[in-house]
Amino acid sequence: DAKTTQPPSMDCAEGRAANLPCNHSTISGNEYVYWYRQIHSQGPQYIIHGLKNNETNEMASLIITEDRKSSTLILPHATLRDTAVYYCIVSSSGTYKYIFGTGTRLKVLA
Amino acid sequence: EPEVTQTPSHQVTQMGQEVILRCVPISNHLYFYWYRQILGQKVEFLVSFYNNEISEKSEIFDDQFSVERPDGSNFTLKIRSTKLEDSAMYFCASRMGVVAFFGQGTRLTVV
Numbered sequence: 355d356a357k358t359t360q361p362p363s364m365d366c367a368e369g370r371a372a373n374l375p376c377n378h379s380t381i382s383g384n385e386y387v388y389w390y391r392q393i394h395s396q397g398p399q400y401i402i403h404g405l406k407n408n409e410t411n412e413m414a415s416l417i418i419t420e421d422r423k424s425s426t427l428i429l430p431h432a433t434l435r436d437t438a439v440y441y442c443i444v445s446s447s448g449t450y451k452y453i454f455g456t457g458t459r460l461k462v463l464a
Numbered sequence: 465e466p467e468v469t470q471t472p473s474h475q476v477t478q479m480g481q482e483v484i485l486r487c488v489p490i491s492n493h494l495y496f497y498w499y500r501q502i503l504g505q506k507v508e509f510l511v512s513f514y515n516n517e518i519s520e521k522s523e524i525f526d527d528q529f530s531v532e533r534p535d536g537s538n539f540t541l542k543i544r545s546t547k548l549e550d551s552a553m554y555f556c557a558s559r560m561g562v563v564a565f566f567g568q569g570t571r572l573t574v575v
Contacts (some may be wrong), residue, residue: 385561397468397555398507411528449520450499450559454507461480 356455357381363459365396366436372429374458376442379423386445388417388452389427391438398441398454402426432462466490470556476573477546483500489558496533496539497557497564500524507555518531546574552570563564 359377366372378387386405390398402409402416404425409416415428430438441457469488477483489496498510511521513531528544539558550567551574557564 360568388563390566392507395501395503395553395569395571397470397557400563400565403563411560448515449512450495450562450564451509451512451520452499452507452564453509454499456506 360458372432374427388443393438470567487556493558495559499555500552505509
């Protein structure tokens with residue numbers, strides 16, 4: 355089973371920030387938090403990852419709580435093209451296989 | 465930007481036939497994966513592959529499945545005798561550091 359819990363769906367107005375939460379209360383010290391998204395049935399697209407510190411790249415920001423039990427993905431200015439299913443994944447150490455949950459279906463509204 | 469390439473994008477096969485799904489991972493990556501997604505369901509891990517051998521496999525990856533890296537660039541998934549329930553999207557992924565990158569998938573339809 356996935357080690358993460360996400361809300362099944364969220365809406366966001368175009369141009370506004372989308373904040374997607376994720377709980378991973380059983381995360382181990384050496385496990386990373388990854389965020390991917392999937393548009394229709396395309397391959398999962400990497401967004402961002404982090405271990406302990408907050409991270410930012412050209413796509414998004416990742417805020418990880420100090421106890422690492424939860425995180426938030428922030429899309430600063432959501433566009434219609436950001437409509438997708440967003441997956442929060444905690445890696446399995448060793449082979450780094452991913453166990454996908456059901457994700458959050460984000461709908462960006464015009 | 466380097467990407468994982470999968471061929472074909474769509475494959476239709478008759479039940480009982482063998483299929484080979486092909487993937488070209490990102491060139492300097494060392495770890496390779498196959499995942500599948502049945503329509504409307506979660507993405508499921510099938511197998512991981514490193515140093516020319518399987519490093520981990522799921523319960524789904526039974527004897528009808530095999531993987532190979534035949535020529536140092538391609539990474540293939542073979543399904544020996546396809547069943548209707550093998551119909552799914554199959555995604556290949558590759559990794560060098562701690563992040564895996566996925567291909568766009570092969571839609572396998574078994575009729």
